[in-house]
Amino acid sequence: MKRVLVDTGPLVAIFHAGDHRHEACVEALHSLPSPLLSCWPVITEALWLLRRDRIAVQRLLRTIGTSFLHLLAVSDKEASFIADLMKRYEDMSAQFADASLAYLAHREEIEVIFTLDHRDFSVYRTGRKRPFEIVPAR
Helix, strand or coil, rough: CCCCEHHHHHHHHHHHHCCCHHHHHHHHHHHCCCCCECHHHHHHHHHHHHCHHHHHHHEEEHHHHCCCECCCCCHHHHHHHHHHHHHHHHHHCCHHHHHHHHHHHHCCCCEEEEECCHHHCCCCCCCCCEEEEEEECC
């Protein structure tokens, strides 16, 4: 079964019904295996974007560790690998959350990402130097 990384955009859209991409992300979610995988930098970014919607913040936090969402740990020894990725993609102004996901894709051999950031994730490569399979497709 394919494992899927989830980026900030879909999490915000799923938990904030007023987001214009809410329905598209919820629909895409139905075709993906559970649990989605992510990391704390993505959660931090999503919580900041959801900060005005306290209910959405609570709902997102309460899904961590459930059949919906698992977080992959990154140790302090792995920070230099993420820094290297940020340096490699500095011309794109690579963000910490994106670089963390790209690193985890490499480490965990994951090639599918649930993201709304087609611009960046069409450039980032998986650990096997392949383009990501992006969901939802454009």
